[in-house]
Amino acid sequence: MRIAVLGTGTVGQLVAERLGELGHDVVVGTRDVNESLSRVGDESAQGFGDWARSNGRIRVAKLSEAAAGADVVVNATSGEASLAALALAGDANLAGQVLIDVSNPLDFSQGFPPTLFVSDTDSLGEQIQSAFPGARVVKALNTVNMALAVRPQALAGGEHTVFVCGDDETAKATVIALLQDMGHRDVLDLGGISSSRGTEMYLALWTRLMVTLGTGTFNIKVVR
Amino acid sequence: MRIAVLGTGTVGQLVAERLGELGHDVVVGTRDVNESLSRVGDESAQGFGDWARSNGRIRVAKLSEAAAGADVVVNATSGEASLAALALAGDANLAGQVLIDVSNPLDFSQGFPPTLFVSDTDSLGEQIQSAFPGARVVKALNTVNMALAVRPQALAGGEHTVFVCGDDETAKATVIALLQDMGHRDVLDLGGISSSRGTEMYLALWTRLMVTLGTGTFNIKVVR
Numbered sequence: 512m513r514i515a516v517l518g519t520g521t522v523g524q525l526v527a528e529r530l531g532e533l534g535h536d537v538v539v540g541t542r543d544v545n546e547s548l549s550r551v552g553d554e555s556a557q558g559f560g561d562w563a564r565s566n567g568r569i570r571v572a573k574l575s576e577a578a579a580g581a582d583v584v585v586n587a588t589s590g591e592a593s594l595a596a597l598a599l600a601g602d603a604n605l606a607g608q609v610l611i612d613v614s615n616p617l618d619f620s621q622g623f624p625p626t627l628f629v630s631d632t633d634s635l636g637e638q639i640q641s642a643f644p645g646a647r648v649v650k651a652l653n654t655v656n657m658a659l660a661v662r663p664q665a666l667a668g669g670e671h672t673v674f675v676c677g678d679d680e681t682a683k684a685t686v687i688a689l690l691q692d693m694g695h696r697d698v699l700d701l702g703g704i705s706s707s708r709g710t711e712m713y714l715a716l717w718t719r720l721m722v723t724l725g726t727g728t729f730n731i732k733v734v735r
Numbered sequence: 736m737r738i739a740v741l742g743t744g745t746v747g748q749l750v751a752e753r754l755g756e757l758g759h760d761v762v763v764g765t766r767d768v769n770e771s772l773s774r775v776g777d778e779s780a781q782g783f784g785d786w787a788r789s790n791g792r793i794r795v796a797k798l799s800e801a802a803a804g805a806d807v808v809v810n811a812t813s814g815e816a817s818l819a820a821l822a823l824a825g826d827a828n829l830a831g832q833v834l835i836d837v838s839n840p841l842d843f844s845q846g847f848p849p850t851l852f853v854s855d856t857d858s859l860g861e862q863i864q865s866a867f868p869g870a871r872v873v874k875a876l877n878t879v880n881m882a883l884a885v886r887p888q889a890l891a892g893g894e895h896t897v898f899v900c901g902d903d904e905t906a907k908a909t910v911i912a913l914l915q916d917m918g919h920r921d922v923l924d925l926g927g928i929s930s931s932r933g934t935e936m937y938l939a940l941w942t943r944l945m946v947t948l949g950t951g952t953f954n955i956k957v958v959r
Contacts, residue, residue, distance in 0.1 A: 626856060627855055630936075699947060701943050701947050702946065706943045708939050708943075709942070712939035713936070713937055713939070715854075715855065715932050719930045719932075720923075720933075724957075724959050729957060731958065733948075733953060734891045734956050735950070
């Protein structure tokens with residue numbers, strides 16, 4: 512499939528690289544291609560420019576060009592930037608498309624652990640669906656460290672759980688198949704996009720588990 | 736130990752019965768003993784009167800009498816009633832005691848799934864600790880259906896995770912030992928009482944999992 516990954520941070524890099532490895536035609540979308548390609552890394556993360564040069568098969572394009580004609584779009588921008596980035600990708604380019612939203616509405620302005628800038632009676636997944644009603648939004652992979660999310664078998668042979676939420680059953684089936692291709696063995700369909708409230712609010716537990724465990728390499732298995 | 740279980744609903748009944756079975760001296764605290772003992776059940780739950788008659792070794796007393804002199808107090812009242820019930824139990828009776836808070840700040844006024852009446856920047860666990868600063872509050876077992884919480888081995892041999900949050904290390908050690916006596920094999924200490932925000936907000940995911948799975952008999956295992 513032709514997949515547009517919107518976002519050039521670590522999350523976008525990990526998703527794009529893994530989808531390319533699985534044989535998909537991947538393009539990374541960004542606001543400003545030249546600015547993104549000029550970015551160098553620091554001790555905590557690889558710069559996008561370095562990443563792009565070592566992943567030469569993955570193209571880089573403006574948000575709207577990346578989204579146009581894609582079969583699947585992945586929102587891998589930070590939660591606070593997501594609505595603006597998707598607006599730049601373009602309502603018309605998103606219409607009818609499967610839009611996988613892996614973002615979280617995290618607000619780090621008060622330090623760590625972050626709070627959520629929307630929760631309980633709404634969710635970022637729903638806000639995105641509402642702002643782009645033509646898109647077929649599926650919330651997914653927002654409950655796992657992305658390095659683990661794209662290579663689930665790195666932990667316990669993949670025996671842990673991820674979730675999908677969305678109003679379009681066909682879109683969810685497409686996403687579930689992609690997650691299974693990545694190695695996920697337990698994908699739970701939580702129902703409509705409003706269930707994103709559950710997976711986003713879980714981040715309040717996830718961040719505290721990360722502190723307790725001293726690593727982001729963990730996940731939950733729903734034992735039933 | 737002498738344990739006071741505050742609350743006569745299904746949660747209180749399950750906790751009291753299990754702690755009695757484990758050999759503890761259990762007293763159930765309620766606002767009005769005679770009114771509680773006159774309660775009959777319906778198709779969904781056993782009435783407290785019937786329960787009390789079939790659990791004759793467990794005493795029933797007013798909230799303040801139950802709490803006075805207990806080694807451990809369990810808040811098994813509904814979240815919205817917890818602060819008022821604990822006030823009736825009495826600040827002086829709670830001072831210095833281990834207070835296990837199993838409640839959740841659930842608001843069912845808008846239907847199901849419930850919202851939370853406090854979240855993200857505060858939690859019910861913290862509100863209870865703040866209202867009763869002399870008590871040594873430990874948030875626990877609020878992430879699991881109580882029938883399973885008190886008999887974890889009924890699911891996957893007990894191979895799933897529960898959490899404790901609290902500012903008093905000795906109190907947490909007492910609670911962890913009680914949970915292990917119940918059969919818990921994986922008790923994670925999430926740190927101070929403010930971590931209750933994580934375990935309470937997880938309820939937004941728990942309620943949706945319950946709908947998806949069609950049962951409350953499930954739990955999460957933190958795979959790491």
